[in-house]
Amino acid sequence: MVDDATKRIADAARAMDANALLAAAEADGFGAGSFDSGSALVSALEAEAPTAIAAAVRGLARSGMDGAIDLALALCRSHSRQVRVAAAFALAHSRRDDALDVLCQALEPRSDVPLAALHRSVHPNATARVRAHLDASGVCEFVSRRRPTLTEWLTMSEGEKKALHGAEPPKRRDARFAGVAQAIRCLAVRQAEGAVETIVQLFEQHPDDGVRLACAHALPELSGDERAARAIDRACDDPDGTIATICVRASIQRDLGTAYDRFAPRLEAALAAADEGGAMHPAIAMTSTLLYVLHGGATPRRIPPHKDPLAIDERFSEFAARARHRPDTAKWARRVLQLLPRERLAALLAKFPREARPRGRIVMPERRDWLARYQAGEHDVWAEIVRHAPAIVERADLREEANTVARALMARVRVCVDTVRATLVEAGARLAEEAPPATDAELARLVRVTGCPTPIALDAFWRVVGSIALVPGAEDGGNRYDYGKCALEEEGIALLALDPLELRGPDVTWELDEYEERVAASHVEVVGPLRISMAPDFLHKQDISGGPPYEIELPAPSEAEQVDPRVLHEAHGTTLVGYLRAAFAQGGFPMLEVAACDPASVGLNERIAFRQVKGSWGTAGSRLRERLCTGLIPF
Numbered sequence: 182m183v184d185d186a187t188k189r190i191a192d193a194a195r196a197m198d199a200n201a202l203l204a205a206a207e208a209d210g211f212g213a214g215s216f217d218s219g220s221a222l223v224s225a226l227e228a229e230a231p232t233a234i235a236a237a238v239r240g241l242a243r244s245g246m247d248g249a250i251d252l253a254l255a256l257c258r259s260h261s262r263q264v265r266v267a268a269a270f271a272l273a274h275s276r277r278d279d280a281l282d283v284l285c286q287a288l289e290p291r292s293d294v295p296l297a298a299l300h301r302s303v304h305p306n307a308t309a310r311v312r313a314h315l316d317a318s319g320v321c322e323f324v325s326r327r328r329p330t331l332t333e334w335l336t337m338s339e340g341e342k343k344a345l346h347g348a349e350p351p352k353r354r355d356a357r358f359a360g361v362a363q364a365i366r367c368l369a370v371r372q373a374e375g376a377v378e379t380i381v382q383l384f385e386q387h388p389d390d391g392v393r394l395a396c397a398h399a400l401p402e403l404s405g406d407e408r409a410a411r412a413i414d415r416a417c418d419d420p421d422g423t424i425a426t427i428c429v430r431a432s433i434q435r436d437l438g439t440a441y442d443r444f445a446p447r448l449e450a451a452l453a454a455a456d457e458g459g460a461m462h463p464a465i466a467m468t469s470t471l472l473y474v475l476h477g478g479a480t481p482r483r484i485p486p487h488k489d490p491l492a493i494d495e496r497f498s499e500f501a502a503r504a505r506h507r508p509d510t511a512k513w514a515r516r517v518l519q520l521l522p523r524e525r526l527a528a529l530l531a532k533f534p535r536e537a538r539p540r541g542r543i544v545m546p547e548r549r550d551w552l553a554r555y556q557a558g559e560h561d562v563w564a565e566i567v568r569h570a571p572a573i574v575e576r577a578d579l580r581e582e583a584n585t586v587a588r589a590l591m592a593r594v595r596v597c598v599d600t601v602r603a604t605l606v607e608a609g610a611r612l613a614e615e616a617p618p619a620t621d622a623e624l625a626r627l628v629r630v631t632g633c634p635t636p637i638a639l640d641a642f643w644r645v646v647g648s649i650a651l652v653p654g655a656e657d658g659g660n661r662y663d664y665g666k667c668a669l670e671e672e673g674i675a676l677l678a679l680d681p682l683e684l685r686g687p688d689v690t691w692e693l694d695e696y697e698e699r700v701a702a703s704h705v706e707v708v709g710p711l712r713i714s715m716a717p718d719f720l721h722k723q724d725i726s727g728g729p730p731y732e733i734e735l736p737a738p739s740e741a742e743q744v745d746p747r748v749l750h751e752a753h754g755t756t757l758v759g760y761l762r763a764a765f766a767q768g769g770f771p772m773l774e775v776a777a778c779d780p781a782s783v784g785l786n787e788r789i790a791f792r793q794v795k796g797s798w799g800t801a802g803s804r805l806r807e808r809l810c811t812g813l814i815p816f
Contacts, residue, residue, distance in 0.1 A: 186255035187234060191227050193246055194237050199223050206240035209270065235267030242271035250275045257283055262293060269294045273301040281307060288314050288360035288367075296363050300370045308373045315364040321379065326388030331463040334420035362395035369399035377403050381412045390421070397424050401431035410435060414443070418467040425467065430474045437493040441500075444471060448500055451510065465509045472501060472513035482520065491520065502529040505706065506536070508738075518707045530706055543571045546579070551586050560815055563590060563745075563758060570740040573637075580637070583744060587641035593816035594761055595646045598682075600812040601769040602651065610664040610676070613654035616686025619643040623687045630693050631711055633736040636746040638757045648686035651769045652722060653677065662724045669808060672801040678790035679770035680719035680752075682761075689713055710734045718750065719772060720786060727786075733757070762816070768809020776802020 194202055199220045223233075238256055241249040253271035256264050269287075272280040281304040287294040288311070299307065315321065329337065329345065337345070365383070368376040380403065384396035397416070403409035413435070416428040433440040447464045448471070454462030475497055477484050490497050498521060504514040518526055546569045548554075555562045566573065566583050573579045598615075605612060624643065627635060634640070655661035662677060670676055692713060699708045712732040720727025732749040734742075745756040753763045753771070760771075767773040775787050776798045791798045 186252050187229055189248065190234060190237050190241065190252055191223075193241055193248065193252070194223050197241070197244065197246065201244070202237060202240045204240075205243045206236035209239045209243045231261045231263045234261075235264050238264070239267050239271045242274045245274075250277060250280055254279065254283065257294075265293050266295055266298075269298040270301070273298045274303060276304050278304075278306075280304065281310065285310050285314070288363050290359040296367060299367055308368070308371050311364050311367045311371070312373065314360055315368070315379075318361050318364070320361045320383070320387070320389075320392060323387055323389075325386040329420060331418045331420050331466060335463065335466070361392060362398075365392075365395045366399045366402075369402035372403070377406045377408050381408055384412060384416075393421075394423065397427045401427070401434070404431055404435045417444075417470075418447075418463050422470065425470045426474060426478075429467070429470050433471075433474060433490050434488060437488070437490055440490055441494045441496045445496075452503060452507065465507075468504065468510055469513060472504065472510060472517055475501070476513055476516045476520065491517070498525070498529060499533070502533040511709070515707045515709050519703050523703070526704055526707065530704060535706070543575060544569070545572050549579075549582065551582055552589065555586050555589055558815075560590075562586060567741055567744050567756075570744045574740050574743055583637050584641065587637045588645050590638075590758065590816050591641045591645035593814055594642070594765075597765050597769070597813045597816065598646065598649050598651075601682075601765075601809060604768075604809060604811065605651065605664070605667070605669065608668040610667040610669070611654050612664075613650040613652050613661065613683075615650045616648035616688065618645055618647040619687035626693060627687075627689060627735070630697060631735045634743070635735070636733075636737050636743050636757075638745040639733060642684070642757065643687040646684075649682050649684045651681040652683050662722075669805060672804065673791070673793035673795060674773075674776075674801055674805055675790045675793065676770060677723050678719070678772070679767075680722065680772040682764045682769045682771070683716040683722070685713075685715050710736055710738070712749070715748065719752075723789070731760075765810075765813055765816075768806050768813070770809065773802055773806055773809075776806075 202223070223237075234256070238249070238253055242253055250272065253268040253275075256268035257272070259265050259268065269284065272283055275281075281302060284294060284299045284302050284304075284307070286292045287296045287299045299311070334342070365380060369380060380396050380399050383392055384400060387393055387396075400409050400413050404413060410432075413428045413431045416424055417432055419425040419428065432443065447467055450464035451462065451468035454465055475490055476482070486492050498517070501514040501517040504510040505518060507514070518529070521529070546565070551562050551566060563586065566586060569579070573583050602612060624635060624640065635643075653661050653664045664670070664676055667676065692711065696708070696711045712734050714730040714732055716722075716731045718727045718730060721730070729750045731751045733746045734749065735746075737743045737746050742756070745758050747754075747756050748760045751760055753760060755763065763774075764771045772787065772790065775783055776791065780788070780791075780798060791801075794801050
């Protein structure tokens, strides 16, 4: 029957002006750009090309040619999805009940009928059918669930948040419920009578998060109604980040000319709150969402000029320039600024220069015998040095003494590294090679590009230790994700899943090259700090897709981090020295600490190392830790 329908389409197309056929198809929204003339369309149609068939059937239906809807109904059973979709859009031009029956299949799970075709249906009963589907689902009968405000959410503990998520009712398994989101969206697009009241009520009171999300996507279609607009504006600072993003975008796009004025009070509150410091302020959270929306959230950006708030109102760009130095808004503020032409960017940075922060009184250390005390075994001296970071940054003599202690500390780290490597090699493990200590010349470019000295602990690490690699090596044809036959794994614990210590050496040439290119194309204030990737995260070390690498930010964002920089994204949330201490407390495999935890409290990814363990994780872990820690010295 499909072949017969194709032949009838070809016959009908020959009876109609070819250019008129193409124009009708394109007017109906079918992209037939590959056919530059009507005659080419008919030629491709006769060759049974799916694109031509799809264009023709929609064009014929739009033109009102006799039999076009019968053809579309036949093609809805085509083997080609492209043709089936086009046939469904052709049915949208029909008032026949059998055409509407096909279009309503869009409300069913995994249907090939596009929902947009049902949106466009001219059938007089289309809206009533959609409303009946929504009513039959039972979604409009519910017990309201109170949701916290953003202010309440930001002050809740993790346990309270988890309990709140647990309050969501179990997901409905009824097949009728599967089409609820589609029905909600369809009622909104069709501007159905009563749709505003229904969708706003479901959005603000329904206990199911999925229903609420569907309403959030539908409300922008109704934003011309004041009730829908108010619901959108109220949810711009919703605790659910996805809901907030949808609503901020809808609120801005509702009226680009007045958008800044509507958001201005909360934007100013965010800047004031950032100045005061302390806990996250609701206005800051909303402002971060707004900056994300202004950017577009994707590269390349997909916001057309006539809908671009940055092009419509320059005050949005000015706000991004003011927000670029606030810690909680800097990321997306800088990304927004990167979108601007260089001349406009330079003018904004000059208009809103970095504000000098007043410095507190510098407290000088009472004792200056840091090195002697450290060498005598007082390793807590390092914490004392970090506490006096403001004085160390200002005084060259204090900085030199801190450098000396850092190098003494790293010399002891090198001993620990060599000890663990020897233990691993003796057990049969194949290890990666390590980089040698750095020279002055190797570190000079890093200092020049970042415009500041390398943090004291990192500088000492590179000059004394060089690098650390307790991971498998790929040399001589080996597998970098396999230690080989290693006696340390004989009780079933997988070493590679314990986040083996790995810290890169001083060769950061490619990162410096890329950073300088980005700065040259924009501005250093907008590009932000350089982030040095020090190691893959624990999942990537196992050849599993995971999170971002462990990084160190330069220039260091605080005086304390100019002494001992923070290692970003690593589970302990600590500094370089703190990370080294946590790692060697577990023999160089920091995730071995999981062995001492209740297995029920351990996440799936953290369980990987212990899958083959027979018996107690704790017992096997204690024995492994003892072997790895043998010979280690404190630092």
